[in-house]
Amino acid sequence: MGSSGKVSWKLEDHPKLPKGKTVAVVVLDGWGENKPDEYNCIHVAQTPTMDSLKQGAPEKWRLVKAHGPAVGLPTEDDMGNSEVGHNALGAGRIFAQGAKLVDQALASGKIYEGEGFKYISECFQNATLHLIGLLSDGGVHSRLDQLQLLLKGVSERGAKRIRVHILTDGRDVLDGSSVGFVETLENDLAKLREKGVDAKIASGGGRMYVTMDRYENDWDVVKRGWDAQVLGEAPYKFTNAVEAVKKLRENAMTNGDAVVIFNFRADRMVMLAKALEYPDFDKFDRVRFPKIRYAGMLQYDGELKLPSKYLVSPPEIDRTSGEYLVKNGIRTFACSETVKFGHVTFFWNGNRSGYFNSELEEYVEIPSDVGITFNVKPNMKALEIGEKARDAILSRKFDQVRVNIPNGDMVGHTGDIQATVVACKAADEAVKMILDAIEEVGGIYVVTADHGNAEDMVKRNKSGQPLKDKNGELQILTSHTCLPVPIAIGGPGLAPGVRFRKDVPTGGLANVAATVMNLHGFVAPSDYETTLIEVADN
Ligand SMILES: O=C(O)[C@@H](CO)OP(=O)(O)O
Ligand SMILES: [Mn+2]
Ligand SMILES: [Mn+2]
Incomplete structure (x- = not known):
């Protein structure tokens, strides 16, 4: 069913899950799960919203793989990145990557x-x-x-x-x-x-x-x-x-x-x-x-x-979830600031610019600060992204509101630990704005990340101890990590009994697309990586 073949775009109705709920899809860039210590900026930062998702409902929070073969990279030693992460999130399948x-x-x-x-x-x-x-x-x-x-x-x-x-x-x-x-x-x-x-x-x-x-x-x-x-x-x-x-x-x-x-x-x-x-x-x-x-x-x-x-030849990332959903009438809003804007549009849609259907989609780019390293302004445009998403949700003009919140990643890359802590707090506040709006309209949220970064800011030895260089200085880790990322679902619109399945223990980012399709009331195409959720009979 490649792009040249005839594609049947009609998605089947989900047997148990309703249509018509507003679904917020929030991608925290560079937000992995790691043991708590002083170099885990997500742990150090005040992140009450993300904490509550983890602690509040164990069957609605889990970890997924975001690196290596799970996102189409050559080996388990390959850290995740935005391109392969968002490709997997949007496409619902694992493509051998560049x-x-x-x-x-x-x-x-x-x-x-x-x-x-x-x-x-x-x-x-x-x-x-x-x-x-x-x-x-x-x-x-x-x-x-x-x-x-x-x-x-x-x-x-x-x-x-x-x-x-x-x-x-x-x-x-x-x-x-x-x-x-x-x-x-x-x-x-x-x-x-x-x-x-x-x-x-x-x-x-x-x-x-x-x-x-x-x-x-x-x-x-x-x-x-x-x-x-x-x-x-x-x-x-x-x-x-x-x-x-x-x-x-x-x-x-x-x-x-x-x-x-x-x-x-x-x-x-x-x-x-x-x-x-x-x-x-x-x-x-x-x-x-x-x-x-x-x-x-x-x-x-x-x-x-x-x-x-x-x-x-690049991976042929066809039939992405964005294209399917738009073709099944899902009105979609996507937003980030410039430095990550293409992540929730271009990468999400399989390295493709532009709209599938400009009448059903609106992509909003908030201009990023230019000419600075982001440790100088670690809040970046998180609140502006939160506000835009909130307004899009409250307008009830969209079925899916999708954002990327860049802070953990962009500030994490600077290696500035204090600034990264501030960045994580700002990202958490943006998530709260979106969740509050979802609460108000009776919608559903999916909060996840594309790969790790801010949760580990030092290079470590095999037993996890921070490494120092010849001069006794800590070796700061400015890169992404190979750690898994969280995914949480919830909101008043989530049907009773929806929970994460226990039989997809090795689930990765590519499993998210089918999950989101379910939450919109559809069954994903059969060749998509399987959904992470099930509906328990109450
Ligand atoms: O900035 C980038 O290009 C990469 C790191 O090289 O980060 P991300 O994959 O998060 O965009
Ligand atoms: Mn990223
Ligand atoms: Mn990055």
Whole structure:
């Protein structure tokens, strides 16, 4: 029943659960479950609403998996992230995700057989191949070992001049770990040079400062990347290990060059894709728009078909719950602030921009603060999101009101423990506003999260003790975690007897879609991961 086949969109009625209840679906970003200690910011923070959900009704609160194979990632060591988390929540099935698809394509060599590779490899003989992407082993946006394999593969297939434009990471990996990744890369490039390939690092910059913005939050970020990677003009702001980068101008892109983005994850590569691909791009002055052959590791936006050329086909996330529900008349409201807006729209809908039916859907984006790290304003726009959701619920114009509350994640990434505690409190307050509104209209709530972050702010040894570095400083964990996340259901509209089943102990985020469909009074399609709930006879 793929996207090309004929899809029957009609959902069957649930035999026991009624239609017509307003359902709030709340995703707390970066909110996992962890043992209580001082580095668990969710535990330290005052979170009376989330606490009451956990303590109030044990059969309506449980944990679900949000990392590794449960969300389509290669191994149990892969932490969850927003892309795979929201994909699973929205799609109700587990799709092999970019990280895994690229692993497979590299292992089988198929990556070099497709149209995308053919397209760029035509430049190898006479021009430069530029590789741009995040340099770390975080596995959220990219992976160093994949870049290493790709470098080997392209050089074996004729690439003679290679320039790598690195974005350094302190968000999916420990702060300060970039130096090691750069050394590894330098080493590989030196070996290529021994074999006669002119391969060098050409530019570098921190991911949050250059290129990797998302959802059009701040085009200046992408512009800074453009200046360095395309125009070859940038202030020298490199860490020591990258100081080897000289004469940027020599490394500028020129007509006939090939450009490959080696990130597999979509959200933070769409803006660059627009700048590289759109002839009438007007978000900043590109100064020069060289005629290059550009391919993404994956296609990042299936609706916009961006980029048009890519090395590995993205997961085909079709027949998402959002599409089904809208086609069954469910009026849907989705909201977050800019930095997470696409999570409850684009990712939720299977990496697809736009509405399924603009008459039944309304997506509201609250502008995020720009140019700050979020520990400075840890409340972010949580209350504004709460207010918008509340108003949408009270308006009774919507059947589903879906939000992402970013605080735990965005502030957790800064590594600022005190600020993250404040962030968790703000997120909890936003949840309360939404639950209060649900109470007022007799609706139902589902509160869950996409992956962990704020519940663990230190790197730990195997027995769970916090680790210190050589100088005796705590090793702060700015990344996501592999911990499970809570899911709670409730509200006056929840039919008597509804509770979590006991026979889905390994349930994960992909089980949530069928659950939400049930709460709207429908049975999920048969190939969806099973529902988490049952209706006990009273
Ligand atoms: O900020 C991001 O891009 C990732 C971490 O790399 O976080 P999230 O998956 O929560 O969006
Ligand atoms: Mn997230
Ligand atoms: Mn995150």
